[in-house]
Amino acid sequence: MSMFCYQCQEAAGCKGCTVKGVCGKTEDLAKAQDLLIYILKGISVYSVEGRKVGVINKKIDKFITEGLFATITNANFDRGVFLSRIREGLVLREELKNEVAKAGGNVGASNVNENWLKKMLSFVGLKREEESKLPDAATWVGSNVEEFNAKAETVGVLATENEDVRSLRELIIYGVKGLSAYVKHANHLGYDDDAICGFMHKALASTLDDTLTADDLVALALEAGQVGVSGMALLDKANTETYGHPEITKVNIGVRKNPGILISGHDLRDLEMLLKQTEGTGVDVYTHSEMLPAHYYPAFKKYKNFAGNYGNAWWKQTEEFEKFNGPILMTTNCLVPPKDSYKNRVYTTGVVGFEGLKHIENGKNGKDKDFSIIIEHAKKCAAPTEIERGEIIGGFAHEQVFALADKVVDAVKSGAIKRFFVMAGCDGRAKSRNYYTDFAQKLPKDTVILTAGCAKYKYNKLNLGDIGGIPRVLDAGQCNDSYSLALIALKLKEVFGLADINKLPISYNIAWYEQKAVIVLLSLLYLGVKNIHLGPTLPAFLSPNVAKVLVENFGIGGITNVEDDIKMFLGE
Structure with a gap:
């Protein structure tokens, strides 16, 4: 099965990308993402069972949330990241399975040596009944890239043959991917909701259930909408309790004379850390695209080096990043494969990735991320090239x-x-x-x-x-x-x-x-x-x-x- 992806509006011919994504992802990358989603579905099977017996594993919640977010359009183009997540996911799945089994949950297989059990059952002419109760996504194992590639060929979007069932399953999966973004941002500010995570796992596991009818899936899609409202409310609470309620604000769209750092994406916590670390360094911080509304929050107005907004929507970055002159920090999705002419100035963090770009990891033991490498880079760069002047007004939350x-x-x-x-x-x-x-x-x-x-x-x-x-x-x-x-x-x-x-x-x-x-x-x-x-x-x-x-x-x-x-x- 060749690549097939139709999760975004730019799907080729409004049908689907089959050779290379319009977004820029390759066939190998698309298949690695497909396999990761499949693994997340399998983990979700055990998470659903676990919740029935009181097992809520926050490590699993985080892994699934971030895994979903990483597969959103224009988020991560680094195939190596997905192969690593697949390996980690298989290990976490087995750990969760054992945890649920110890709590008395139904995990299908017994906690005995698998090879021994299969040989004994075969010897007496029996087949293990429990195995048939679990979907393949909950039991499949692979140990190397060749096995991953072979499995990925069979688990993509088109693996669901019925067009309508496939459509509804993907509608639910894409909705849950979107929901994962809200949850991830809220988590970064210390806010969480077990019920929302539980639903995401339920939804993923349900897309493996061939007994569900089209009506069942429509109902599940509407339930996703209900939980989506809760997810947006959670993030709104996280943002406003942390940074205040947005207020009417005029935002400068010109430039200053200092060198600058351009921050794009959506993560306000990353912006806060960057602003704190750039204070007094002589480096200004500008927002780009979806980071523009950060200017509306009262908490960010105290930073004198918070200069304004530079540029426009995400898709113009190949032109605007070139002219900015300084380093760029991508905090979430909306990354366009960078040109070689400015590639060395683009940094990623969080779930964002692109092979060859420098990635800023999370701080250890709950500490802030260390953006010093970007700040030192900025000091060596020219001030941004002015592309427009004036102000825009916003803050009408x-x-x-x-x-x-x-x-x-x-x-x-x-x-x-x-x-x-x-x-x-x-x-x-x-x-x-x-x-x-x-x-x-x-x-x-x-x-x-x-x-x-x-x-x-x-x-x-x-x-x-x-x-x-x-x-x-x-x-x-x-x-x-x-x-x-x-x-x-x-x-x-x-x-x-x-x-x-x-x-x-x-x-x-x-x-x-x-x-x-x-x-x-x-x-x-x-x-x-x-x-x-x-x-x-x-x-x-x-x-x-x-x-x-x-x-x-x-x-x-x-x-x-x-x-x-x-x-x-x-x-x-």
Whole structure:
């Protein structure tokens, strides 16, 4: 079986990448990721059984969470990392199996010498009944790369032959991958939730269960949405209790004269450590792409060397990293395979990886990471090349919008604001995504855009004006902050005394790219939001029948052209 991957919006031909990923991953890397996911499913089988007898292994929770996150699009391109995780996963699986067995859980096989048991059973003409009760992912073992490669050939996406079952299984897996990102960021700030981890393991294990019907899998996908809301709430709590609630902030997009470090990705804890370690060094810190909303948090404003935001969405990094001149720190997904011309200036940390790049490991015994190598590198570099000037405004997360609630409600009641458009999600390379810039520009001036994620870079620097002092683009933050948009909608529903969230003057025109957008979508469906439009294309992993279910039950739709879509949204 050749490579097959269709987890992101850029899947080749909107069908799937079969030779090399549009993201840049190779066939060998894709298969290593497939095998790791398979191992995580097998570990999850024992984790589910363990939870029934009170066994909750936090080492396992962390391993599965980080393993899922590492397979998100544009996160890690280092095949060696995945081979190491596969080896570690096989060991952890057996350790967990023994732990669950000691607690009285059902682990299928006995804790006796496997070879001896098989020989004895064969001698008396019997077959061990317990073996048939466990899926292959929970029992398969391999010890070298050749065995890993052979197994990977058989466990990819297309191993599930039924198209609709495959579609639903992958929808669930991608949702759980997105959820893992929220959990990982919360964990980094010391926040955790056993129930969320338990569900992720249940979901993974369920994709091995051939007795589950399509209806069962649809229900599981909606349950993923429910847990997704909990995951976003956990991260929101972690961020706001640690760094304060975001507030309206103007962010400089020019440059200073000092050398700088550019930090990209989503991990606020990594940013905090970097800011502390660069204080007084003469090195400034700039955010890039999804790290922009860090400027909205009060805790980061005390750092005098927190210079501003440099550049745009993730996909422009091959141009912007070149011009930045200093080192770049990638903290999470959204890494584009770097050019040789600046490759020596790119550092990775956390789950991010790329062969040949320097990786900053976690601090030992709970200590902070050591970013001194990046700081010393920055001191030897020229200041960033200026690519633009000005300011952009953001910080409209839920508490800030709640503070403006009376003003917003009055504007709606007076007719000054006719409709809100949720245009959250992701940006990407395709020219078709210019649709979102044109859409924002052509929206009537009595409408307001609610956004989160890097999709905002399509319109957050446009001069769209305001309505009675309320900016027409309200940026809640990262894609991780999409929870704010849900809370804002629920608050407006309460304020206007509506029984149905779909009666609000809110339309959803969302750009998607990777798996965090999938969990956001499932969460919105769980909250009862209907008539969400996704673009620039519907996910390739939705089979015709699954897409039909989503259309008929939830009103999921695609996009056409700006003029017709605006008329459709406005009911004209």
